[in-house]
Structures are given as structure tokens and as C-alpha cells.
Amino acid sequence: NAGVMQNPRHLVRRRGQEARLRCSPMKGHSHVYWYRQLPEEGLKFMVYLQKENIIDESGMPKERFSAEFPKEGPSILRIQQVVRGDSAAYFCASSRNRGETQYFGPGTRLLVL
Amino acid sequence: GNSVTQMEGPVTLSEEAFLTINCTYTATGYPSLFWYVQYPGEGLQLLLKATKADDKGSNKGFEATYRKETTSFHLEKGSVQVSDSAVYFCALSDGGYTSGTYKYIFGTGTRLKVLA
Numbered sequence: 265n266a267g268v269m270q271n272p273r274h275l276v277r278r279r280g281q282e283a284r285l286r287c288s289p290m291k292g293h294s295h296v297y298w299y300r301q302l303p304e305e306g307l308k309f310m311v312y313l314q315k316e317n318i319i320d321e322s323g324m325p326k327e328r329f330s331a332e333f334p335k336e337g338p339s340i341l342r343i344q345q346v347v348r349g350d351s352a353a354y355f356c357a358s359s360r361n362r363g364e365t366q367y368f369g370p371g372t373r374l375l376v377l
Numbered sequence: 378g379n380s381v382t383q384m385e386g387p388v389t390l391s392e393e394a395f396l397t398i399n400c401t402y403t404a405t406g407y408p409s410l411f412w413y414v415q416y417p418g419e420g421l422q423l424l425l426k427a428t429k430a431d432d433k434g435s436n437k438g439f440e441a442t443y444r445k446e447t448t449s450f451h452l453e454k455g456s457v458q459v460s461d462s463a464v465y466f467c468a469l470s471d472g473g474y475t476s477g478t479y480k481y482i483f484g485t486g487t488r489l490k491v492l493a
Binding site for chain 1: 381411413419420421422423426466468470478479480481482483484485486
């Protein structure tokens with residue numbers, strides 16, 4: 265049973281470009297969480313989605329960041345007009361049902377030049 | 378609000394030494410507690426968990442007991458190996474009491490280095 269998949273694993277962008285991060289949850293999981301890990305820090309919650317719905321985006325910056333989890337296909341975290349401060353590791357986690365254990369993907373390491 | 382506090386690292390031990398990494402939490406309601414391990418350049422792997430007071434989670438020789446009276450979930454291992462070198466994160470799930478989200482709140486992580 266494949267785990268949570270994220271791609272790309274590494275992404276380099278110049279300031280002002282867009283970054284798209286993809287997350288495919290584990291088979292049978294319909295709940296997706298995104299977290300951000302800044303260098304030498306713990307993970308911080310960003311957004312929680314179920315299929316086609318954003319349930320909680322209280323951890324998302326108000327501007328430039330958006331997330332979706334369409335009926336078909338992976339969840340996407342989109343960062344527009346990236347800045348150096350967006351450089352971080354972005355982790356996706358999935359669970360089968362709300363409140364169940366979350367399983368994490370390998371992360372996407374974003375570097376903004 | 379809910380929070381997790383971990384002991385600062387790095388922790389450096391010799392092989393076969395006893396390991397304790399302290400973790401305390403603040404939460405409303407009845408959170409579930411977790412330890413995750415992150416090896417260099419990789420994602421987080423669930424190490425163990427406990428869902429109610431006095432539960433003991435264990436895996437691969439690691440143990441942690443959910444202590445409600447001291448709001449703690451300290452990670453222990455009797456004899457560490459070089460392969461245990463990693464960053465360890467304590468986390469809680471807020472159980473939906475504050476947000477209905479069950480999002481995880483993580484500590485800042487403790488880096489463990491085990492020397493041969």
C-alpha cells in the first residue's frame with residue numbers, strides 16, 4: 265500500500281514565480297492536511313481539506329497561498345509570487361477519516377532564490 | 378491555546394546509553410499524543426502514539442506514557458543505536474475541541490546524535 269506521495273521533492277523558484285506542490289494521499293484516505301516546516305523549527309499547520317472542500321485554512325497566510333483537493337487528482341498547494349521567506353519544507357499528511365492518525369509524505373523542499 | 382514544549386537539543390549520546398526526551402503539553406479537552414521521527418532529508422514517520430491518559434505507546438524499543446497529571450509524554454529508550462540518530466517531534470492532536478479540525482500541533486523537535 266503506497267504511502268503519501270508528494271512531488272516534486274525539491275523545487276527551486278525565483279522571487280515572483282509561482283510554486284505548485286502536489287500531494288496524493290494514501291489509498292482510501294480522503295482527508296488531507298498541509299504543514300510547513302521552516303528551517304530548524306517544528307511543523308506548523310496550514311490547511312485541512314476533504315475532497316472538494318476546504319475545512320480549515322486558519323494556518324494559511326492570507327495572501328498568495330491557496331489550496332485545493334479536487335474530486336479527481338492530487339491536492340495542490342499553490343504559492344503565487346514567491347518570496348525568500350517562503351523557502352521551507354512543505355509536508356502533506358492524510359488520514360482515512362477525521363480524527364484518525366495522520367500519515368506524512370516525504371515533503372517538498374522549496375527554495376526561493 | 379494548545380501547545381507542545383520539547384526539550385532543546387541537540388542531545389548527544391553514546392551507543393547503548395539510555396535516552397529521555399522530555400515533552401509537555403497544554404491542551405483543552407483530551408488530546409491524542411504522538412512522537413514522530415524525521416531522518417535527514419526525509420518526511421515524518423509515526424513512531425508511537427497514545428490516545429488517552431495512562432496509555433503507553435511503544436515501538437522499536439521506544440516508549441512514552443500519556444501522563445495527564447503532569448501533562449507529559451516523555452520519550453524513552455533503554456539502549457540507543459547509531460541508527461536512532463534523527464530529529465524527534467512530539468505532537469498533539471487537538472481532538473477537534475477547539476477547531477473541529479484535529480490538526481496536529483508540533484514541538485520544535487529534538488535532534489538526537491548517537492555516537493558509536
